[in-house]
Amino acid sequence: MARAATTSDAFNAVAEPRRRDILNYIALQERSVSEIVDALELEQPSVSKHLKVLKEVGLVDVRREGRQMLYRVNAMAIRPLWEWTSTFERMWRHQLVRVKEIAEKKSGL
Amino acid sequence: MARAATTSDAFNAVAEPRRRDILNYIALQERSVSEIVDALELEQPSVSKHLKVLKEVGLVDVRREGRQMLYRVNAMAIRPLWEWTSTFERMWRHQLVRVKEIAEKKSGL
């Protein structure tokens, strides 16, 4: 076996920075492919390919409007990532509190 | 270019499900390599390789104790993932509220 396909789940799809850029950009409002191309300064085929991956894992939805394809984020598909990372939230909070305590002790409080 | 290296950042490192399993397991308390091997039923070389990737991106720290290497999570390194996913939280919350409203309307409330 090799590395899991980028289309195997949201974790793999989102590992690619350009795909996160695309999601960030269309989060504000739905966008056509050419808007994405212009905004992110990527090649059109590249954007289409990234969108295909995002669509395959359910991270985006599309609708046609004339010749344009309008893509929008399906935020629910990002939730599993948030949930997994959230299980570690308590740990870094704890760590931040300790760092703060140490800093205060050093500064003589 | 090909796909970005698994060691290029936390997003790529964490895309591999076994590495998430490892992080989940050692989140509770630091663990030796053989404990991870036993708990997750993976081959020892495989675990060592995964740990190397995790260490390279700062997701784990290690200390030696005799012949054992004890690995622990560095939760702070997961925070960027949580922060990125959190920017979409409002969107799915909104969506969930709408789903609930529709359900209530249908059931005659």
Place this chain on the structure above:
DNA sequence: CTAATATATTCCCATATCGGAATATGTCAA
């Protein structure tokens, strides 16, 4: 129908991957 616009697909290739198997390194015990 034809041209123009918008998007998708295909082909090519250098690259990194993960698992498996074998082996190397490091540490302790006797």
Place this chain on the structure above:
DNA sequence: TTGACATATTCCGATATGGGAATATATTAG
């Protein structure tokens, strides 16, 4: 020192990748 235990590294091969370039498909305008 030797052997046993714990972990790391190396070599292998099948596989999927992402960018570039070229081309195909789809829709609208004229």
